[in-house]
Amino acid sequence: MKLPVDHYHFPTIASTNNWAKANARHLNPERLTIVTASEQTAGRGRHERQWISPIGVNLYVSYCLFVPQHRKDISNIPQVIALTTADFICKNDLKASLKWPNDVLIESKKVGGVLCDTTPVDDKVCVIVGLGLNVNMPPSALQQLEKPATSLAVEAGHTFDLDTIAEELQTTIRHALELFLKQGFPPFLARFREALIHRLGDTMRFHIGSDVMQGSFHSINDDGTLNLILDDSIQKFNSGEIV
Numbered sequence: 537m538k539l540p541v542d543h544y545h546f547p548t549i550a551s552t553n554n555w556a557k558a559n560a561r562h563l564n565p566e567r568l569t570i571v572t573a574s575e576q577t578a579g580r581g582r583h584e585r586q587w588i589s590p591i592g593v594n595l596y597v598s599y600c601l602f603v604p605q606h607r608k609d610i611s612n613i614p615q616v617i618a619l620t621t622a623d624f625i626c627k628n629d630l631k632a633s634l635k636w637p638n639d640v641l642i643e644s645k646k647v648g649g650v651l652c653d654t655t656p657v658d659d660k661v662c663v664i665v666g667l668g669l670n671v672n673m674p675p676s677a678l679q680q681l682e683k684p685a686t687s688l689a690v691e692a693g694h695t696f697d698l699d700t701i702a703e704e705l706q707t708t709i710r711h712a713l714e715l716f717l718k719q720g721f722p723p724f725l726a727r728f729r730e731a732l733i734h735r736l737g738d739t740m741r742f743h744i745g746s747d748v749m750q751g752s753f754h755s756i757n758d759d760g761t762l763n764l765i766l767d768d769s770i771q772k773f774n775s776g777e778i779v
């Protein structure tokens with residue numbers, strides 16, 4: 537099944553995810569809606585953080601997909617997008633990996649982040665997956681970010697044509713979502729596990745709400761959730777942040 541695309545582009549917007557959420561009812565549920573912006577004035581990251589979104593250097597995009605409410609694998613959609621982005625970066629001769637649940641890294645530094653919002657529309661859920669990918673952000677701007685971050689340009693040593701990257705990534709992500717809608721997460725699972733930086737026994741500090749726990753990585757379940765060894769028992773998490 538080919539997923540037709542509607543594309544909205546804004547030169548400037550507060551947040552592509554916010555726009556998509558506010559307008560979800562007006563989007564076509566039979567199509568993939570892609571919302572892009574050249575800059576965001578109030579870009580949002582996970583855990584109520586800001587996503588710094590300067591003009592013309594990076595990709596700010598929201599992929600909006602309608603799925604039946606009963607689907608149990610909605611939380612895998614952001615993982616599919618993060619994985620597809622990491623694989624796309626690898627095809628551009630850089631070594632990208634993932635930090636659970638869906639951060640995209642190069643050499644342990646964050647190059648891309650994914651934020652998932654959902655909103656019910658009639659009998660479906662509109663899943664809005666926002667992707668911020670640092671493409672041509674220079675070192676001076678990256679240094680001002682809270683956590684170690686990088687861009688494709690810094691890693692490759694040359695800048696990229698933003699429109700070409702956006703177009704190619706869009707095609708790759710559309711194909712991945714077509715496969716996901718038909719077959720769910722299983723076709724992505726092995727590659728998702730492999731792309732993660734975590735290996736059995738790695739020490740991990742894990743934030744869940746305001747609590748910080750220390751444990752070690754055990755495994756990824758078939759549904760993409762995380763198993764950590766905490767106090768000698770294996771505990772399963774479906775959200776949280778590894779620090």
Ligand code: BTN
Binds near residue numbers: 552554576581666669
């Ligand atoms: C993260 O914290 O890692 C997630 C960052 C997600 C940023 C993207 S940029 C496009 C979309 N619109 C937003 O406001 N946030 C997401």
